[in-house]
Amino acid sequence: MPPRTRRNQPGRQGELNEAARLADRLQAAGHTKRDIARVLDRDPSLVSQFYTKSKGAAFVPALRQVLAAVETGGITDLPELAALAARHTRRRTTASGALARVRGKAVLITPTGSGTGRVGAQAIASGSARLRPLIAEAARRGLRLAFTVRLAKTGYLHPSGSRTDSPGIRRDVIQRADHTEERSYGSAQTGGLDATDFARRVDAAGGDVTAAVREWLVETGRIQPDAHILHLEVRTWRPR
Secondary structure (H helix, E strand, C coil), X not given: CCCCCCCXXXXXXXXXXXXXXXXXXXXXXXXXXXXXXXXXXXXXXXXXXXXXXXXXXXXXXXXXXXXXXXXXXXXXXXXXXXXXXXXXXXXXXXXXXXXXCCCCCCCCECCCCCEXXXXXXXXXXXCCHHHHHHHHHHHHHCCEEEEEEEEEHHHECCCCCCCCCCCCCCCCCEECXXXXXXXXXXXXXXXXXXXXXXHHHHHHCCCCHHHHHHHHXXXXXXXXXXXXXXXXXXXXXXXX
C-alpha cells in the first residue's frame, strides 16, 4: 500500500480551507502555529485541525484582519494581534442558527488568587494542556503555586517522608494499594513555587505541562528520568 499523503503537504494548497491558507501565510510571515493559537486565544491543536479536519471557518474574519495587520501594518506584537482578532472572532452557530455552546475553561482562579486544576492519565498523556491556562494566569498575576504528583514508588529517588524530597510539607505522602505514591511540592507555609518560572518552563516545553513538571522533578533530583506521572494537580495562591 502506498504511503498516505499529508493533507497539508506543500503543493496541495487547493485542498486547504480558507483558515488553513491564512494560517500558512501567517507562518510564511514568521509566526508559528502556536503564535496563531495565542492570537486566537485557542489551543494550538485547533490550528492543526485547520489542516486535518477543515476546521476554522469561524476564525476566518479574524485571521484576515490579523494577516492584513502583519503584512501591511508590520505589526508583530502578539497581544496587539490578539486584541485585533478578538474583535473579529465569531461564535459558530448550530443548524438552527443558535449560538453553539462552548466548553468552559477547566480551571478558574478566584480574585484572591486561589485556583486548582487536576488532570488524570488521559490528559497527562497529551501534555496536561488544560492546566496551562491556570499556570499562565498565575504567572500573569504574580501568584505562587504548588503541585501534587502521583507515580510509581520506584520512580522517586528519596524515601517516603524524606525532608530532602519535600521539606516542610505537612501534606503527608499518600501511599496507594497499586504501589504508587502521591507527593506534594510547594506550600503556602514554605512560600511555594514561582508561577512565572513554571510558565516559562511550560512555554519552553512547547506547552506540555506534564513534561515541564517532570523536568523540574528530574532537575531537582526527586524522580527517575523515566518516571511516568499518573496524576497531576496544580494549586495557586497570592503571596502574603
